[in-house]
Amino acid sequence: MLTRPVPAALAVVAASLALGGATSWAQGLLPDALGSFANSPSGWTLLTVLLVAAVRPSLGGGAVLGVVSFVALVLGYTVASELRGLVYDPTFWGAVGVVAGPVVGAAAAAMVGRRVVPAALGAGALAGVLVADGVYGLTVVGETTSPVYWVLCLIAAAALVGGTARHLRTPTAVAAVLGTAAAATAVLSLGYGVLNAAY
Structure with a gap:
């Protein structure tokens, strides 16, 4: 559990601002x-997960x-883009x-926590982000981007689900990670569809 919330939050903000700026330059x-890592929802999601997990907070x-992390990533990206004249x-x-x-953030906290079912739910949610982004990349923007990053997203999602199921082992945990991954993929894919229709 997070014992020093203010220093940890400041560290997350500072790292997020820096990494958000770095993704602008990385493009x-x-x-x-x-290249798609620096210009995809899964890229910022992974950075947020790593930064939040590093300070091992409670779910709340x-x-x-x-x-905090996601918004700081966006602000860091904005500042760096402006400095580049964009x-x-x-x-x-x-x-x-x-x-x-x-x-x-809650998914990241759950994954590094000690409770089995929340850890499975967190891993499933992250896997769903990776699957939805990978499928979107291959099917919607596949003609203008390399398939490599999108395929890596799908491989990482499969490894996360498989690794979590193998590590946690219990039937409940396996069902939780599989079910959450499927649900997150469906919800996010629907969201991508709505955005495509709007824009």
């Missing part, structure tokens, strides 16, 4: 095969830090961070 530096603390409006992805951040 022009990463090889084509991995993780939910708060998920918002105009970027953080409103949309900032709002996404406010909505998705609590789920992502």
